[in-house]
Amino acid sequence: MSDNFVISISRQYGCGGRELAGLLADKLGVKLYDRQIVHIAAAKLGINDLSEEELLEMEKEVKPLSMQFIAFHSFGTHMGESSRGMFMSESAAIKKLVADGPCVILGRCADYVLRNEPNHFAIFACADDDFREQRGKTVYEGKSLKELDAEDKKRARYYNYYTGRNWGEGQNYDLVVNTGKQPLDKIADSIIAYIKTLKG
Known part of the structure; x- marks a missing residue:
């Protein structure tokens, strides 16, 4: 592969996408970025007195009545609004x-942000409900499928709002993988x- 490649991974909550991203980074010997990006973005905005949970919640502040798409290049005129400013800073x-x-980048709308990068490869990881429900019980501290789906709705709303694209839609990615079909290690090798x- 090219020396300056980047892999972005978007994923359904509970499908093992985070573990898959870690495996890919380890196997390729590159860095994995996820929530570090939130902190870098916050620093750029001069925010230094919020917890990680508060930062993550702030970046998802998308009002239900503001679902219309705003062109990417126009965000710079709205930097006073915390969530828009966070998105631009993260980008x-x-x-x-x-x-x-x-590197490997998990989430953060990276598939959209890097859509014009020549050595960027976008992956969407998903799994069927039974697989996610089982992982919710064993890996995600007993979360129900309903709770997993609620988190996905937040992700989708945030992604759709800022990118004008539909989260999880296959045409937005180079590869869609079902993590419930094979062990994650094997899926990473196949990717x-x-x-x-x-x-x-």
């Missing part, structure tokens, strides 16, 4: 991290082999 942080070297055939 800048993602582009800076990618410029610094190959790497597939990317190599496309990127060289």
Whole structure:
């Protein structure tokens, strides 16, 4: 693969996407970025007195009555609004991290932010309800399928609002994987082999 590749991973809550991202980063010997991006973005905005939970909640502040799409280039005129400012700052942080070297980025609308990068490979990880429900019980501290789906609705609303695209729609990604079909380690190996055939 190219020396400056980047893999972005979007995922359904409870499908094991975070673990998959970690496996890919380990196997490729590159850094994995996720919530660090939130902190970098917050620092750029001069926010230093909020907890991680408060930062994550702030970035998801999308009002239900403001669902219309706002063109990406116009966000700069609305930096006074916390969630829009956070999105723009996160986008800048993602582009800076990618410029610094190959990496795996989990979530943060990175598939959209990096859509024009030539060595970017976008993945969406999903799984059927039974698989996610079982992981909710065993991995996610007993969360129900209803709770997992509620988190996905938040992600989808945030993503759809800022990108104008539908979260999880196959045409937005280079590859969609069902993590319930094979062990995550095997899926990671298959993804790497597939990317190599496309990127060289």
